[in-house]
Amino acid sequence: MLRDSIKERVDNVKPRKEGLTYTIDKLQGLDKENFEIISPLIDVVKIYGALPLLIPDTILAKKIKFYHDYGILVSTGSTITEYSFAEKLFESFVLEAARIGFDIIEIGENNIDLKIEEKEKIIEAVRSAGLRLHWKIGKKDPRHQLGTDKILEKIEETIRVTKPRSNTLRSGNGVDSHNTAAVFDDPKIVLEANEGIGVGIYDEKGAVKWGLVGAVTSKYPPSRFIFEAPLEAQQSALIAEFGQRVNLAEIHPNFVSSVELQRRGIMSKAAYGISYLRKAPEGGPASKFIHYIIKTDHPIEQSDLISLTHLPRRTVQSAIEDLKEQGLIMEKNSLEDTRRKVYLPVQSEWL
Numbered sequence: 001m002l003r004d005s006i007k008e009r010v011d012n013v014k015p016r017k018e019g020l021t022y023t024i025d026k027l028q029g030l031d032k033e034n035f036e037i038i039s040p041l042i043d044v045v046k047i048y049g050a051l052p053l054l055i056p057d058t059i060l061a062k063k064i065k066f067y068h069d070y071g072i073l074v075s076t077g078s079t080i081t082e083y084s085f086a087e088k089l090f091e092s093f094v095l096e097a098a099r100i101g102f103d104i105i106e107i108g109e110n111n112i113d114l115k116i117e118e119k120e121k122i123i124e125a126v127r128s129a130g131l132r133l134h135w136k137i138g139k140k141d142p143r144h145q146l147g148t149d150k151i152l153e154k155i156e157e158t159i160r161v162t163k164p165r166s167n168t169l170r171s172g173n174g175v176d177s178h179n180t181a182a183v184f185d186d187p188k189i190v191l192e193a194n195e196g197i198g199v200g201i202y203d204e205k206g207a208v209k210w211g212l213v214g215a216v217t218s219k220y221p222p223s224r225f226i227f228e229a230p231l232e233a234q235q236s237a238l239i240a241e242f243g244q245r246v247n248l249a250e251i252h253p254n255f256v257s258s259v260e261l262q263r264r265g266i267m268s269k270a271a272y273g274i275s276y277l278r279k280a281p282e283g284g285p286a287s288k289f290i291h292y293i294i295k296t297d298h299p300i301e302q303s304d305l306i307s308l309t310h311l312p313r314r315t316v317q318s319a320i321e322d323l324k325e326q327g328l329i330m331e332k333n334s335l336e337d338t339r340r341k342v343y344l345p346v347q348s349e350w351l
Contacts, residue, residue, distance in 0.1 A: 007265040010245060014071050016043055018223050021259055022075075022249035024048050025063070027055075030253075038253065039070035041260045044104065046249070049079040057100055064101040074101065078108030078136045078190075086112060091125045098129040106190065108136035109154075119161045134226065135162060138192025138200045145199065148215050148325065155189060155220060162187040191216075193228035193250060200228070208237045211282075214327015218346045222246060235259050283322050286311060290319040291345075294329055299342035301334065 011017055020043040027048075045067050052060055064074045076097060084093035094105060105126045114122070126133050135158045139145055146154070191200050198204040201213050216225070222242050229235045230250040235258075238246050244263035251259055281291040293308055294300055305316050320343065323329045327346060334340040 007244065007263075009263065014040070014043060018245040018247065019263060020044065020226070020247040021251055021256060022046060022226060022247070023251045023253055023256060025051075027051055028253075035253075036070070038256045039072060041256050042070075042072050044073045044075055044249075046075040046077055046106065047102075049077050050083055052076065052080055053083075057096075061100045068101065073103040073132075075104035075106050075134065076102055078106045078110065081105060081107050082109075082111055085114075085122070090122065094125050094129045094131065098131055102131065104132045104134055106134040106136055108138075108190075108192070110136075110138075110140050110192070116157070116161060119157075123162055133162060133187040134190050135187060136190040136192055140192060140194040140199060142194075142198030142204070148212055151212070151216065152219065155216065158187075158189055159220075159224075188226045188247065189224055190226045190249060191228060193230060193234075196228075196230040196234055196250075202234065206231050206234065208234060208241075210241075211326045213241075214346055215325060216327070217242075218324070218327050218330040232258065236262060239263060281323055281326055281328050283319075283326075286315050287319040287322045290316060291323055291328060294323075294343050295345045298344045299332070299334070301340060301342050305343075 009016075009019060011019055021041055022044045023042050024046050025048060047060075047063075055063070067074050081090070081093070084090045097105060107122060107126075123133060137146075137151060137154050137158065193200045193202060196202055197206050201209050201216075203209050223245060226247045226249045227238050228250040229238055229248050230252070232255060235248055235251065235255065238248060239259070239262045244265075248259060281287050289309060289311075290305060293305060297308075302313075302316060302320065305311075305320075306313055309316065311319075320329070320331075324331060329343050329345055331341050331343055334342045
């Protein structure tokens with residue numbers, strides 16, 4: 001109905017490169033007729049937590065094949081991979097996952113702290129089995145959250161150690177591996193949200209911490225990330241901010257159609273009253289003044305900011321660092337002289 005009146009998806013047909021929707025399977029019952037309706041809107045299903053340990057292999061393989069028949073990839077959760085690593089069974093687990101039909105191994109460090117050498121071995125084991133890789137960053141416990149600097153450090157490390165070496169992917173699982181290769185050339189980074197309260201990019205009320213989101217997406221393109229967003233308001237806020245191409249995970253099957261409608265430009269009731277990243281800077285007058293100058297005249301060097309504002313160098317430097325921390329400006333090398341830095345306002349240029 002009214003098909004010509006709504007936005008077309010950039011990637012309307014799977015396999016999609018952006019605007020991916022990841023849902024979860026908690027062994028809930030599925031209405032096959034209704035699932036057939038929403039299946040074109042789902043890119044990946046994650047078998048929740050350590051539930052695969054409770055399911056006989058034959059039943060698990062049957063469940064995975066059900067999703068493959070709809071062109072949906074299937075992922076493990078990070079809980080079961082952490083468990084297998086702690087029990088020194090990771091390589092065996094990866095081989096079993098490949099045999100049963102999983103497409104993606106999700107790896108996290110919620111309860112463990114992996115060294116670079118251990119990460120490299122994990123990545124090699126996953127790729128040797130022909131499986132794809134997702135790396136989750138963050139802690140599930142609201143009392144033990146990572147700071148912005150630590151999150152950025154872990155993202156940088158993850159990008160470095162997961163740099164792909166080959167596009168060769170396993171086939172024979174019911175999903176066209178050659179076509180899906182492009183989607184997973186650069187392993188996605190999952191930002192942990194747990195239940196969506198007081199974890200990762202969400203505060204204790206479940207609202208998006210835009211300063212943290214801005215700090216992350218000003219340094220790396222949003223398409224690199226999978227934002228876990230279990231609550232409807234979070235899904236609406238992220239779509240409103242980044243557009244239809246944002247990758248969202250932990251979407252309950254009941255919310256899949258709502259998420260897709262919002263990607264197509266039709267607001268849900270959860271979308272009303274949400275806040276946006278493009279806000280005025282916090283802090284003192286110097287930060288606000290510097291932000292205004294960068295917004296109106298960019299790219300701009302630090303020396304030019306000092307000259308225009310007549311502020312001391314130390315004050316300008318402090319304001320720049322404050323604005324970078326809030327995710328409102330980005331720092332890049334000058335095209336004219338790579339030894340010099342220029343500053344620009346954060347913009348979703350990738351949309």
